[in-house]
Amino acid sequence: xxxxxxxxxxxxxxxxxxxxxxxxxxxxxxxxxxxxxxxxxxxxxxxxxxxxxxxxxxxxxxxxxxxxxxxxxxxxxxxxxxxxxxxxxxxxxxxxxxxxxxxxxxxxxxxxxxxxxxxxxxxxxxxxxxxxxxxxxxxxxxxxxxxxxxxxxxxxxxxxxxxxxxxxxxxxxxxxxxxxxxxxxxxxxxxxxxxxxxxxxxxxxxxxxxxxxx
Amino acid sequence: xxxxxxxxxxxxxxxxxxxxxxxxxxxxxxxxxxxxxxxxxxxxxxxxxxxxxxxxxxxxxxxxxxxxxxxxxxxxxxxxxxxxxxxxxxxxxxxxxxxxxxxxxxxxxxxxxxxxxxxxxxxxxxxxxxxxxxxxxxxxxxxxxxxxxxxxxxxxxxxxxxxxxxxxxxxxxxxxxxxxxxxxxxxxxxxxx
Ligand SMILES: [Zn+2]
Ligand SMILES: [Zn+2]
Numbered sequence: 109x110x111x112x113x114x115x116x117x118x119x120x121x122x123x124x125x126x127x128x129x130x131x132x133x134x135x136x137x138x139x140x141x142x143x144x145x146x147x148x149x150x151x152x153x154x155x156x157x158x159x160x161x162x163x164x165x166x167x168x169x170x171x172x173x174x175x176x177x178x179x180x181x182x183x184x185x186x187x188x189x190x191x192x193x194x195x196x197x198x199x200x201x202x203x204x205x206x207x208x209x210x211x212x213x214x215x216x217x218x219x220x221x222x223x224x225x226x227x228x229x230x231x232x233x234x235x236x237x238x239x240x241x242x243x244x245x246x247x248x249x250x251x252x253x254x255x256x257x258x259x260x261x262x263x264x265x266x267x268x269x270x271x272x273x274x275x276x277x278x279x280x281x282x283x284x285x286x287x288x289x290x291x292x293x294x295x296x297x298x299x300x301x302x303x304x305x306x307x308x309x310x311x312x313x314x315x316x317x318x319x320x321x322x
Numbered sequence: 323x324x325x326x327x328x329x330x331x332x333x334x335x336x337x338x339x340x341x342x343x344x345x346x347x348x349x350x351x352x353x354x355x356x357x358x359x360x361x362x363x364x365x366x367x368x369x370x371x372x373x374x375x376x377x378x379x380x381x382x383x384x385x386x387x388x389x390x391x392x393x394x395x396x397x398x399x400x401x402x403x404x405x406x407x408x409x410x411x412x413x414x415x416x417x418x419x420x421x422x423x424x425x426x427x428x429x430x431x432x433x434x435x436x437x438x439x440x441x442x443x444x445x446x447x448x449x450x451x452x453x454x455x456x457x458x459x460x461x462x463x464x465x466x467x468x469x470x471x472x473x474x475x476x477x478x479x480x481x482x483x484x485x486x487x488x489x490x491x492x493x494x495x496x497x498x499x500x501x502x503x504x505x506x507x508x509x510x511x512x513x514x515x
Contacts, residue, residue, distance in 0.1 A: 116503050117481075117496055124475045125410040125435065129418070136434045150399070151456075153438065155506070156410065157403030158456045159475050165361035168368070170380055173353045176360075180385055199433045228428045 112276040113145050114138060123152035130234040130301045134257045134277065136199040137299055141275035200261075200299070203228055204238070208262060208297055211238065219245030235302045241265065241290040251285040254304030263296035265289055285309055336401035344391035355401075356384055363409050370478040375416050382412045399438040407437050413478075459509040467502035470495055 114122070114135055121127040122135045139146050171179075203225055205211055213221035223238040241247060243263070257279050264273040267286040272278050280286060290296035342351035360380050367376035386408050394404050415431045460468065473484045485495040 117499050120474060120499060120503065121481075122435075123410075124478065125414050126474065126478050126480065129434070132434050133429065136436075150438065151506075153407055154400065154403045154456050155460070155471070156475050157400055157406035158460055159472060160359075160362055160366060160406045160409065161402035162457060162460070163362050163365055163476065165365040168361045168364045170360040170364050171377065173356050176356065176381070176384065177349065179381065180388060183385070185389070197433055197436060199429060202430075202433065203428055 112270075112272060112278055113142060114277050114279075116148065119145065119148055120152055123149055123156055128234065128303075129229055130236045130303075131257060133199060133229065133236065134259050134299060134301045137259045137261070138275065138277040140196065140198050142277075208240070213240060218242075220247060233303060235300075235305075237300050239298055239300050241288070241296045241298075243290050243295050244292045245290050247288045248308050249285060249287040249310050250306045250308045252280055252282055252302070252304065252306050254281065254302065256280045256306065257301040259299045261297045261299060263294045264291040265296045265298075266291065333400050337396040340387075340391050340394055340401050341396075343388065344394065352388060355387065359387075359402075359405055360384055363405075366409060366476065367413065369476055370413055372413060372416055379409070379412055379416060382415075383409045386412070393437070395438075404438060407435070411435050411437070455509070456506070459506050462509060463502055463505060467498045467505065470498040471502050474499065 118127065118131070118135065122132055127135065139149060204223075211223050213223055215221050219242040221240045223240075225236045225238065226234065229236055238261070241263075257277070258272075260272055260274050260276050260278075262274060264271065264276075265288045266272070267288045269284070269286065270278075271291075336355070339348075339351040339355055342348035343355070363383050364376045364380050367373065367379040372379060383405065387405060390408075394401070398404075399407075411431050414435065418431065460471075463471070469488070470484065473479055473487070474481075477484075479487070481492060481495055485492045488495065
């Protein structure tokens, strides 16, 4: 079980449905791997349910019941019976090939490859990508203009603040400068959500900053 | 820990009605669910900034409740929690459709926000009895925490918006939200003993 989780306010926003789509993807991917957060989410959903049931609709007018049933009876039953899901589901399943090896990775440096998912989520003002860092390799030291959320899908990495493994949910922001380094034994594959470009903080890589746009 | 069957009457009433709908397509049972929840869903939609589509949202949600009643399992969530998750997802769907540009969106809302079901839920008896006490516990929250939680859940506002509205710094709002979660957890755990 994973050791780093979204904080409870992030889970609360997710449960309330007010977290952005890209951030919600990151949370959903973590939930797929973390029973502890699924348990917490149940409580948060129950909070939402209780607030809904307790709310006072005052003078809100709705379509009468008989009228509603007439409309419903006239609607064709949908072909794929229901939208309601029925099993623990990996939200990346439909976005990716069956194996990480089959992903059309785009090489960025000799150690880092990327697969951009931004378009598939129609995100605006965000960047969503899978990143693969070769075992033992370093991502150049950088900081962030906004928030960077990382969920580890395979392998692990360390940075100045800790060591992270499969399933972990890690957030970094403008107050952090770090040098993520993949663990030695296997490549690290993670989902990364950025709400603003990162920028490199040292040496040669700083020259790349003007190109770190979307 | 309280045994199953001690859940409060109101919670059980909705479970029984929904089972009537699932197993007997009972329209009178469904009428009671509709009469209670439809206005609340509409009020939720109006608060959530989708007032234009409030009636559409009510229709979509109540249609799902009627058609998917057999997917509901009372061991996993209360009826109001189940309906809340459906309502939240349909609201997100509406907003996604409205914002959809040329780009193709390959992830369905229900892949990102799952409805409680047999295999994605961790429910233990403990959690379920906790749910039963939730409504009482919420009413025991200090008012300022209650208001913060309600605004986040019920009005779909960002933290910045809520903080501005309450005229408090962002950090104070987050503090209140955190405290409210801690309090609820402590109250729920205390009731388990
Ligand atoms: Zn977790
Ligand atoms: Zn970073």
